[in-house]
Amino acid sequence: MKRELTARPARRFARAATALAVAGTLFAVAGCTAGGSSEEPAGSENDAGSMSGYGVDKTFTASEPLTFSMLWTDWPETPIKDSWEVFDEIAERTNVSLELTNIPFSDALEKRSLLISAGDAPQIIPLVYTGEERQFAATGAVVALSDYEDHMPHFQKYVDEWDLRDMIDNLRQADGKYYMMPGLQEVSVPTFTLVVRTDIIEEVGAEVPETWDDLRTVLEKIKAKYPDSTPLADGFEGQSMLNYAAHAFGTVAGWGFGNGTFFNEEKGEFEYAATNEGYKEMVEYFHGLVEDGLLDTESFTAAVEGSSTVLEKFAAGQVFAASGANGTVQEFNAALEAAGAEGYEVVQIAPPGGPAGQIVEPRNFWNGFMLTAEAEESPNFIALLQFLDWLYYSPEARDLLRWGVEGETYTKGADGSYQLNPEYSLDAFNINPDAPTDIQKDLGYSNDPLSGSTESRALKESYNVPAFVDYIDSVLTNRTPRDPFPPAPLDEAELEQASLLSTPLKDTVDTNTLKFILGERPLSEWDAFVSELEGQNLQGYLDLINGAHERYAAENG
Structure with missing residues (x-):
């Protein structure tokens, strides 16, 4: 269509006297x-x-x-x-x-x-x-x-x-x-991270976690206080949590897995992320959470008809920390209010640090x-x-x-x-919710295809709640963005070849990552898993990527 x-020649309202002049x-x-x-x-x-x-x-x-x-x-x-x-x-x-x-x-x-x-x-x-x-x-x-x-x-x-x-x-x-x-x-700060009930964290005598080890301690205390809970959840089939967790373990995973490669600074070459030590440590960490009843396994698997959503579990006091973005905070608050909860405080926190340091995704x-x-x-x-x-x-x-x-x-x-202005609302960000005209739905401003793509910090903060401004400050102050990987651009023929090699490799990684975390495959078989990847011509794929990296470096100094 x-x-x-x-x-249109007629305008609904008179233009302000400060309208910008045209050259x-x-x-x-x-x-x-x-x-x-x-x-x-x-x-x-x-x-x-x-x-x-x-x-x-x-x-x-x-x-x-x-x-x-x-x-x-x-x-x-x-x-x-x-x-x-x-x-x-x-x-x-x-x-x-x-x-x-x-x-x-x-x-x-x-x-x-x-x-x-x-x-x-x-x-x-x-x-x-x-x-x-x-x-x-x-x-x-x-x-x-x-x-x-x-x-x-x-x-x-x-x-x-x-x-x-x-x-x-x-x-x-x-x-x-x-x-x-x-x-x-x-x-640039991570869009998705942990959204937590800080009131519950305070109730169990803990502090907002700065690392994934800190988070485990917090979850153990919550589990002791609320034994019927599985306090941590993702809600995005694990893809979100693994994405923002991976950087702190020195790897890439989940939504951020990309082409599956990770640049090893010491060796000066790309390696396959799922075979590096950081990826294994990350999988072991989340497997441990599952083993101790701290991680909601349903939120790491495909949606099942009739299953409870993370939102429902959060409102029911069965989950107290979950993956989410700024809008998720509002959704959780609304769900808790509808459930009759009192004294709650939901906050988006900086992604925890880990073995690789207080590292988050690169500026993006x-x-x-x-x-x-x-x-x-x-x-x-x-x-x-x-x-x-x-x-x-x-x-x-x-x-x-x-x-x-x-x-x-x-x-x-x-x-x-x-x-x-008071006669206008922006429901998507809960601004003037009772006003008769929504500038997004009725006038087309704040539309998704165009607005938000380029923003100053002031503009980004202008439509977000103060808690999100605090989140931006916490990330910029206490976390370090990982350096971007060097370029390794492929030509047309290489792109086709890389696609043929990378697709089955990623399928193997996705399937087995979930199995290891959920305990459906023992961690003692990790070396066998790596061998399976090698049997899918992993080395040929890495040769392709590293060859492109070396060529680009030679041609561009």
Whole structure:
């Protein structure tokens, strides 16, 4: 389904007097720097509609009305509406309308892949996370955006200000170019971690755990006080907890397993994560929790019809710590309130440390975008780059996409604080819940495909509860992000070969990790498990990855 959304002549409310001014004369941009813009003679084949003098802190406005096509993922909780004001605002400020091709959230990755592979995808592909671009880059289906960074001054500014250049370089593929523009985060903290009942921790005479060993001690005390409980749970088939725990054990696992490799700094090469000592220690740790009745095994397995959810167990006082994100805290609070609980306090805590130290995941990007190869042939290609630079990276657009229109839906204090006006709500974050108009559901602001991809720390904190701000502080103060692994980009043929090798290896790891943790396979068979991986041509897979790493290092110094 395609839907074109354009500006309407009438606006629901008067615009604030402080609306940003639009820049004037028009010509093509080239070689923009973080401080402003550079010029090149007009008349390039692909600069039609571009803005003259576009640069940092300027609102992009096309020199003629333009329409760009975009792939839009429909969230089930917030179905898109033709009446959404956000698209009117974008068009009014930029002279750009968006023609949307809609796909459902449930199978968005598959639908996206089919559209791109068939050459039927729109120009703009949002909601792209790092790594997802590799298959499309290898086949030439998407644009090498590193060739056009000079046309994106806001992007350059915040890459430099937030010290992200090394991370950007890590996106480069086998040809030395990168093919997606990521969402930039001034501060990056793990989204999923432990959510705990601190009132119960205090009740049993313990403190909020700083390490996984500390957590075991806390769980033992809770189990002694509440013998019918299994105090720790995941709720995501173990994938979430293993993901954030792995870093503290010096490995990768769960959602973060990726291609299964882990860079060994001492050896200067990649090893297979599931065969390193840290992975074994992690599995032994969680197996011990299961053995002592401290970990809810049901939360580590696929959902069973009729089984209780972690939310239900948390509300019933059967679970007191579980995997979750900021929104999980609100869900647990609501469930406890509905259950009649009193005096409870639910807090998201920094991921515990472990044998590898107080280590958490590396600084990370949020979702960004790709451009399909056909976009590069458009006579409006430079204008498209300028528009996306404004939309994804300018503070003006980021405020708009999150909060709406200043002076209409929200006000901004002299200290930079944001305040949603009382007639508007943002139910997703429990802000003004009784107000009649939800800026997300009714107006399209704070939508998932666009808002949140690039954020300053102040903007991130503006819509989150104070407890989440405390969580950010605790991670930044008391935890160290693991260094990212060095690049090992594969070419098209290698990607296909790596996929054929890595899939059965990962299947073996997933199956046996769960069996070891749940006690369905004895830990005494660990060496046999490693041998099984070796029998699936593990060494050939590692040779492929390490060969790509050595080649990239040789070519890029």
